[in-house]
Amino acid sequence: MRAFAIGLTIAVVASGSLDAQGGVTPASSPGTPQLGPSLKAAVERLADSVRVLGLPTDPLFAKAAEGTLKGADEQRVMIAVRRLARELSDAKAALGDGATGAELEAGASALHAGVAPDLVARLGRAATERATPSGGRLVMPLVTLADMVARRVSPQAAVTSLESLISRGAGDAQLANLRTDVERDIAAGERPDIAVQRRSASIARGLEGRTPPMSKPPTG
Amino acid sequence: MKNPDPSLEVDEPVDRALRVAIAEMREGIAVRPEWRAELLAKVPARRRRAAIARWMPASLAAVLCLGLGLTALVRWHGSTSAIEPRVASQVRFSIHAPSATQVSLVGDFDHWDPSALPMQRARDGETWTLDVHLRPGRHVFAYAVDGDLKTDPSAPRAVEDDFGVPSSVVVVVASGGTR
Numbered sequence: 001m002r003a004f005a006i007g008l009t010i011a012v013v014a015s016g017s018l019d020a021q022g023g024v025t026p027a028s029s030p031g032t033p034q035l036g037p038s039l040k041a042a043v044e045r046l047a048d049s050v051r052v053l054g055l056p057t058d059p060l061f062a063k064a065a066e067g068t069l070k071g072a073d074e075q076r077v078m079i080a081v082r083r084l085a086r087e088l089s090d091a092k093a094a095l096g097d098g099a100t101g102a103e104l105e106a107g108a109s110a111l112h113a114g115v116a117p118d119l120v121a122r123l124g125r126a127a128t129e130r131a132t133p134s135g136g137r138l139v140m141p142l143v144t145l146a147d148m149v150a151r152r153v154s155p156q157a158a159v160t161s162l163e164s165l166i167s168r169g170a171g172d173a174q175l176a177n178l179r180t181d182v183e184r185d186i187a188a189g190e191r192p193d194i195a196v197q198r199r200s201a202s203i204a205r206g207l208e209g210r211t212p213p214m215s216k217p218p219t220g
Numbered sequence: 221m222k223n224p225d226p227s228l229e230v231d232e233p234v235d236r237a238l239r240v241a242i243a244e245m246r247e248g249i250a251v252r253p254e255w256r257a258e259l260l261a262k263v264p265a266r267r268r269r270a271a272i273a274r275w276m277p278a279s280l281a282a283v284l285c286l287g288l289g290l291t292a293l294v295r296w297h298g299s300t301s302a303i304e305p306r307v308a309s310q311v312r313f314s315i316h317a318p319s320a321t322q323v324s325l326v327g328d329f330d331h332w333d334p335s336a337l338p339m340q341r342a343r344d345g346e347t348w349t350l351d352v353h354l355r356p357g358r359h360v361f362a363y364a365v366d367g368d369l370k371t372d373p374s375a376p377r378a379v380e381d382d383f384g385v386p387s388s389v390v391v392v393v394a395s396g397g398t399r
Contacts, residue, residue, distance in 0.1 A: 026337065030330050
């Protein structure tokens with residue numbers, strides 16, 4: 001018994017030290033203590049109807065909590081929450097029933113930035129076709145699209161560049177690099193569409209250099 | 221009876237003495253009943269102690285391995301794989317706020333609750349940091365510095381500004397990095 005207690009203590013201490021190095025994990029279902037009763041009831045009613053549609057409800061509570069913390073009145077908070085619910089619904093229509101909650105949130109952010117639903121759907125199809133078994137296929141393309149459009153890249157140019165990179169096997173890391181590089185170029189004065197074309201071409205060249213060229217069959 | 225081996229022949233008195241000694245040894249040693257009870261009471265205790273001594277290193281090692289194994293499993297799940305949508309990657313948040321007395325991280329991941337993720341003052345006394353596990357994707361966040369919301373100067377601004385107060389964005393890549 002004493003031996004077991006000693007062993008357990010050592011194991012817990014070892015786990016604790018490893019965990020201390022690893023950082024904290026937010027609660028999987030954080031509460032919303034800051035919401036007033038009437039606002040909370042209104043969000044819960046909306047969440048009930050959204051849940052029936054198979055949409056994630058957590059972003060709605062997070063949006064309401066954000067508005068409350070930022071000092072917005074309840075009417076303004078509910079306008080933002082309803083808009084988000086509509087964008088999540090539109091994202092699901094564009095991306096299909098198979099989209100995960102994170103992908104729907106990313107799609108909603110692209111729609112919020114001003115991307116038309118048909119372009120979101122187009123990018124979603126391109127990313128799905130090149131999806132790997134590792135999953136998480138749509139989040140980064142959609143996040144990259146949303147952020148580039150928010151920085152005045154035209155949606156058409158952004159989607160075309162992303163489609164091109166995805167078809168060449170670009171992964172999340174390359175898309176994230178594109179996002180930061182384009183943002184830096186625009187901040188430096190580059191025209192947004194030129195920046196995205198130039199940067200995506202550069203990444204595409206890198207991807208082509210990564211794979212060995214196909215040998216031509218002998219002719220003649 | 222004649223001994224078949226002549227070399228083993230012994231004198232009659234010696235033979236008699238040997239027979240007596242063997243008979244006494246076969247009878248066993250007479251022990252007082254109270255000693256016997258005391259002796260028997262001690263034997264199981266010694267056996268238990270011996271068993272503990274024998275199994276203690278093994279049980280210690282097993283428990284340690286179990287604990288470390290579970291920890292490694294949790295950390296592996298929380299590191300880089302994108303197979304499970306709920307995997308998380310570690311992100312270090314930091315803000316320079318030398319005169320602040322209380323700083324916390326708020327964002328969609330903690331429902332903008334200033335009490336959920338308090339940050340720690342670093343050794344330099346001026347920077348506040350916090351390591352957080354976030355799942356891959358895009359997260360909107362800000363810092364609550366003594367009650368005021370501040371954006372992260374090193375992170376992009378969020379495009380959605382529904383409430384007139386800007387936020388920052390962090391993107392957690394499935395391969396474990398942040399952008």
